[in-house]
Amino acid sequence: MKCESCHQREASIVCVQIVDDDKKTLNLCGVCMAKFQEESALAADNKNTPPTDPQFRCAQCGMSYEEFKKIGRLGCGACYTAFGAPLEKLLKRIHGAAQHRGKGLVEVRVLPLSEEELAVLRQQLAAAVAAEAYEEAAQLRDRIALLEGDSHHPAGR
Structure with missing residues (x-):
């Protein structure tokens, strides 16, 4: 079966894409699949990228997202809400999760008797x-x- 994107190479990958309850199946070659993944990643990245205009600021302290990126520290508690989506993405990338999981249970040790x-x-x-x-x-x-x-x-x- 030929690739449904380039129509030149043999399709070796079946890609199923679901958007708004609409299922679409594509038979792609390895090269076209790589391009498809790259385009999907860029689209997802652009969706979560905050606007760079000066209006994208915290309503309480006035810090912009660009200032946060330079300083590396938020200005107040309201910044977490103001920069919610990009901040969540950043936390997931750095820590692997957007929510604090805390430390596990500390091993219970029996103290020796005196x-x-x-x-x-x-x-x-x-x-x-x-x-x-x-x-x-x-x-x-x-x-x-x-x-x-x-x-x-x-x-x-």
Whole structure:
């Protein structure tokens, strides 16, 4: 099948374009597809490009989009609304998203017990052994081993 654009080369790509609920299918060669993509990108770019006339300003602080591009900082909170579409495009290009996602959950770390707290557990262990409360002593021993990171006495034997 021949390319529907140049009518010279073999069509190797099927391009489906949907505009306002109107579906259009084109059979294109690689060269014409590259041109088509380039033209589409330019058209989309022009659609989101802010006007360069002096009227394109923030109503609150009076900063123009050109001033923002030079300075790199917005003048006030209303600038986000005034320069909405081009600013969103810029943020997506720089950060990959237009909305702040924040940091992920911080890994929860168990803080090690102080030596004093471990000493108290050891005293409780000694008291449990002296009182012949062997089940309690085993639980205390396993807890101490777990907290110290000792693998010789795993918890839940």
